[in-house]
Amino acid sequence: MAVNQAYGVPQGYDIFSTYNGLVALGYCRKYGISIEDYDRGMFELCRTRRLHGSLNPKANIQETLEDRAAAKGFTDAFDYWRSDAHNPFVAWPSRLLSLVTTADGASAMVLTRADLARGGKSQPVEFKGFGISYSDLPWYGEDPTHWEFDRRAIDAAFGMASIGPADIDYLHTHDCSHISGLCTAETIGYLPPGGGLDAARAGRLRFDGDRPMSTHGGRHAFGHAWGASAGSDTYEAVLQMRGKAGARQIPSPPEISVIHTHGYAMIGTVVVLGGL
Amino acid sequence: MQDVAEQPSAIRWYYEGLGQNVFRAVSCRSCGKLTFPPTGCCEHCGSWEVEGVELSGEATLLYATHNITPACHPRFETIAPYVYGHLRLREGPIVQAIILGVEARPESLRALFERGPVPVKAETLTMEDLPVIAFRLAG
Ligand SMILES: [Zn+2]
Numbered sequence: 001m002a003v004n005q006a007y008g009v010p011q012g013y014d015i016f017s018t019y020n021g022l023v024a025l026g027y028c029r030k031y032g033i034s035i036e037d038y039d040r041g042m043f044e045l046c047r048t049r050r051l052h053g054s055l056n057p058k059a060n061i062q063e064t065l066e067d068r069a070a071a072k073g074f075t076d077a078f079d080y081w082r083s084d085a086h087n088p089f090v091a092w093p094s095r096l097l098s099l100v101t102t103a104d105g106a107s108a109m110v111l112t113r114a115d116l117a118r119g120g121k122s123q124p125v126e127f128k129g130f131g132i133s134y135s136d137l138p139w140y141g142e143d144p145t146h147w148e149f150d151r152r153a154i155d156a157a158f159g160m161a162s163i164g165p166a167d168i169d170y171l172h173t174h175d176c177s178h179i180s181g182l183c184t185a186e187t188i189g190y191l192p193p194g195g196g197l198d199a200a201r202a203g204r205l206r207f208d209g210d211r212p213m214s215t216h217g218g219r220h221a222f223g224h225a226w227g228a229s230a231g232s233d234t235y236e237a238v239l240q241m242r243g244k245a246g247a248r249q250i251p252s253p254p255e256i257s258v259i260h261t262h263g264y265a266m267i268g269t270v271v272v273l274g275g276l
Numbered sequence: 277m278q279d280v281a282e283q284p285s286a287i288r289w290y291y292e293g294l295g296q297n298v299f300r301a302v303s304c305r306s307c308g309k310l311t312f313p314p315t316g317c318c319e320h321c322g323s324w325e326v327e328g329v330e331l332s333g334e335a336t337l338l339y340a341t342h343n344i345t346p347a348c349h350p351r352f353e354t355i356a357p358y359v360y361g362h363l364r365l366r367e368g369p370i371v372q373a374i375i376l377g378v379e380a381r382p383e384s385l386r387a388l389f390e391r392g393p394v395p396v397k398a399e400t401l402t403m404e405d406l407p408v409i410a411f412r413l414a415g
Binding site for chain 1: 287290313339340342348349352358360370374406408409410
């Protein structure tokens with residue numbers, strides 16, 4: 001891993017601690033959320049992501065969490081979730097099924113001038129804005145839920161596109177850590193601060209909820225092919241905007257989509273897409 | 277290459293100190309802030325006018341988690357799974373490092389989380405090939 005060659009990995013850095021466990025603890029303490037409620041919220045978020053994966057023929061995991069639990073002999077999927085044998089704490093209090101699924105893959109996209117895009121075979125979308133910002137370890141200060149470099153990338157992209165959080169119809173945040181992905185959605189203003197877990201439990205993050213996120217299944221169910229993922233996240237947003245996402249189609253196709261991704265070391269990138 | 281002068285290395289200087297239980301940062305002459313671990317220029321304002329300082333090693337542990345996956349580097353296989361924490365040094369910088377004095381089990385980590393922030397003290401872990409900074413719970 002290329003994370004801070006001088007001091008990161010040589011001194012014991014590990015992604016699951018930094019990206020999951022410590023962020024989870026910061027989130028719980030900041031918002032007064034119990035470890036039990038955190039666990040339940042993470043279960044519901046995983047359930048949503050795997051539901052989306054089950055509706056996506058290209059997802060690496062197409063089995064719902066409920067089907068997985070039943071296949072392992074559990075009648076209650078939450079009992080399966082809390083089973084240390086099936087779903088251990090990888091970086092307490094974060095469990096294995098809140099994490100990324102590695103995949104091979106490739107993605108590509110075509111960009112052209114707006115006047116050339118009209119009249120093409122596919123409905124074009126407009127690339128309205130972008131922002132990019134970099135950081136070094138430990139990525140956040142005293143508050144593990146606030147990532148300043150993401151804030152800067154978000155502000156740059158939203159400023160260029162002249163949008164605000166209330167304009168977003170579909171959001172993807174980098175979610176190879178489910179809790180980090182929720183924190184980013186809260187930083188963006190798509191979800192209220194400290195409200196991400198409740199939104200997951202209420203089904204609001206589903207494709208048919210009022211705050212749809214990661215409808216391809218996200219890093220956990222769709223899978224993560226590193227450099228190719230930002231392209232597949234964008235592809236999903238474009239499918240949704242065209243109304244061509246099949247069984248997981250957002251009922252009212254989004255007009256404004258925001259795609260946030262992390263690249264290693266750490267880079268935050270935000271892209272805003274809109275109707276042309 | 278006789279005409280190439282060796283530049284001072286902040287990284288080598290840090291590890292030489294760590295090997296002797298001395299914890300080093302650089303202080304910025306332009307903005308006054310500390311950069312830890314040390315680099316050649318200030319991480320806050322970009323100034324190259326930095327000078328070495330010694331840290332107390334005293335810190336507050338804010339959060340501690342663990343990791344059950346294979347060690348991130350073979351040098352840690354002898355101590356894995358270990359506890360990894362988010363800390364604030366007495367001098368200000370936020371740091372993440374290995375934590376000693378608490379077991380890498382969910383029950384122990386939960387008890388520690390419920391205590392809230394606790395004082396810790398830096399010490400050097402002497403691994404086979406490299407000194408590593410760690411922080412031990414006081415008491
Ligand atoms: Zn400075």
